[in-house]
Amino acid sequence: MTRRTLLMGAGAGVLGVLLASCTPEPAPSPTPDRSPTPKPTSDTITPAAFARSSWSTDPFALGAASFTPVGTQVSERDALAEPIDDRLFLSGEATDTEAPGTIAGALRSGDRAAGQLLRAAATGERVAVIGAGLAGAAATARLVADGLQVTVFEARDRVGGRIHSVVDDKAWPFPAQLGGWLLGASDGEIRDHLTELDVRDVSLTGTRWRSADGDVEPVSTEPVQAAIASAQQGVTDISLEDALTEAGADPTEPGLAALLASITAFSGADAAQESSWFPPALPADEYIAPLGDLTPVIEGLLDGAKLSLSSPVSRIAYDEKGVSLGIASGESLSFDRVLITVPLGVLKGEGLQFAPALPFGHRGAIAALGMGRIETVWLRFDEPLAFAAPQTEGEPEAAIWHAVGGDGLIRTWFNLAPVTGEDVVVGIVGGEAADAFAKLDDQKVLEAAIASLAPFLTAV
Template sequence: MSITRRTLLLGAGTGAVAMLLASCTPTPAPKPTRTRTPAPKPTAPSRVPAPTTWARSTWATDPYSFGSISYLPAGADPQQRDTLAEPLMDRVFFAGEATDATNPGTVLGAVDSGHAAALALIDAASEKERVAVIGAGAAGVVAARLLADAGHRVTIFEARERTGGRVLSQTGDDWPVPAQLGAWLITPEQLTGLRDRLTALGDRQLTFEPAAAWSKDGVTDELTGDAIAQAVDKAKTFPADVSLAAALEQNGADLKDPALVAALAWLSATTGADPANASSWYPPAFRDDVLTGMTEDLGAFFDEHLEDLEVTLASPVVRVAYDDSGVSLRLGTGEALSFDRVVVTVPLGVLQQQGIEFAPALPFAQRGAIAALASGFVETVWMRFEEAFWDAQQPIWHVVGGDGLIRTWINLLPAIGEPVLVGLVGGMEAEQFSALSERDARAAARQALAFFAPPEQDES
């Protein structure tokens, strides 16, 4: 796949569409939280074989992301995203999905924010300035491309040893399609909007129907968010914003009801939001429609558009000093470099953990916005087996009941003809899963899959 500079940015400011991030730590400001319990140390059941190939994300514990998807907690306001995006002295500009009020928590939001930050910088700058871009994810790539095409001398600093940020594809002979550990699930409408911006994205996708709800008795029905929608409607009449979990309780819902637990787990797996923290006035969307899975090597897609730009990998920026004459960056190595302006695209979780020091300190309003927004967790695990051990033909499974750490699974066998299962876990359970060792994570995944193993394979 190839794409020109011009097609990369075509229509980058049009349409209101989104692409899920498969996506930071809880905010430091006091908020309602639920008690965290240690993740179980599971023993894999023998009826679920060991996978022949395995890959998983650990965004929650990644020091260069601390999570996956920003969302609004109870008491937060969408305006705080705009506040976070405000430039400092026309020297420091901010981009990233957390700064976009139209498509927050999405790759499209990241793309649009990078576009907006670049245009704002171009408007403030003179010709051929030295510009630094911190972060080589979606926002950083778009901003850098536009700035370079406008004639500025751009240097990109990426903390990781690869580009792509929270977009990560694993390829190779072991995978019949790239194993997407970051952004890859979107709605058909979102796919159309994404192509409006990235016109040569590619045309290979997989389509998955709505999730099937599974209980111990087998498939029960499609997963529904009716109880959540009713609670959100009632919450609009409350004098103050409360968490989604609190709104459900006040609407008479039983938070221990297996069907509701399953619906909330699905919500977390697709948005990263913790129901005990998420706003009921500005709740995350319950996705009960068809999902499309991208099968492109998304990391290579971004690399292709950085080929003629100066990209410095394994170079975390730890300090940004700025005044009305320019910007100085200090790298983790201790090296200091000077630029005219900088675009900061690091994830919200990095800002919340004060991974970058600003001198002078960020204005009070921006610090308040960083503290007020929440970072959600979504982790993805891909497992390829020698042969299918399951009988289920549905493309999306979601567990109602049981105690498995991973409740949502995507069955790729009908779509690609290969025995590949993809697990999604969100919210606090995703944070637990991210912290597990590789051995324990594999065991937890196999234990969760025991729900779908035919009874006759049970050795007991």
């Protein structure tokens, strides 16, 4: 194991420039202090590049990923996916029952909804797809292949939706991913697309659980699994938090709290909101991290369709003859059928009106399902970050970090250095902590990120 040197007061340049455009605060100034037990702050540890997300406040997402709240049946997702009068078809991660809130779920939902639409449509019909995220793109590929005339309306000036690769060769050795990017065993199809595009991926494995006092024992997921299994025998659904308490665990115990923070960082919902009957995914031992631009995957799937960017749809009117779309610009356009892929957060909001109103089953599902919040921060350092204590001799450096205890906002980190040779760390945060993160300006996010990394940076 390499004993790494603590980067102190270096590399203010790029971030200073980045932050200068976001905040009137002066750029952090370098300090010559190389004390062995420094308290890391954004004044003393300065990344060379910084990127952060704001999905909770993004009007075309209004959250990060759907979840199944306690007391809600997963069948609400099937209700949401029901075609309406064979004119409106819905897809998007929230309509997938197997892997909601994921890339795999979005991809499968697009394929499923395209199949439903194709069963109702005649050759050559004019179809609109609302949203050029992965679900919309996957659906489009299938509709175009079947000979339909497809127009895709995308509110943003880019495709990809909640997949967002920031490509900036000066700042990042590989694109910073502000949305979905980590893949697992069920993501074979998307990995095939990435392989065709020569996008390299790396495997992130090995965990390090660390408190301000040094390394702590890895926290097992077994008690959480046991609590869920026990709660699933109950006559009514209870929250994951209550399931743990009933099983005799203390969700506020620092190790368990760090594990729950990691679960929340992927599901977007806190343990008090999560269903035990339909529980969130537990942290995996391995994540596959693509190291390239994910946008060409989406662009490839959209090939052959007419794409209208910066075109938020504000109104969908439908009857037995067809569908009329109101675009925010004031335009109104008619189609035979429409496939809607906007996020659950948008469906819950006021920005998209339906005439007539959606059937009760759909409105019930939209109200019952939850929109989780996940935010991410990427930091690149010019020099290696230091660990206070090296890991066990001979063990590969861990890629997955958990901060145990303390008051750091961001408790789950990916360390990309061992597998890429680049000093890049990625923090992810979910639930209420993501709400707090989303409210911070860039300078404050940076401060929170550096402070959250403290257990990994300070001397024992």
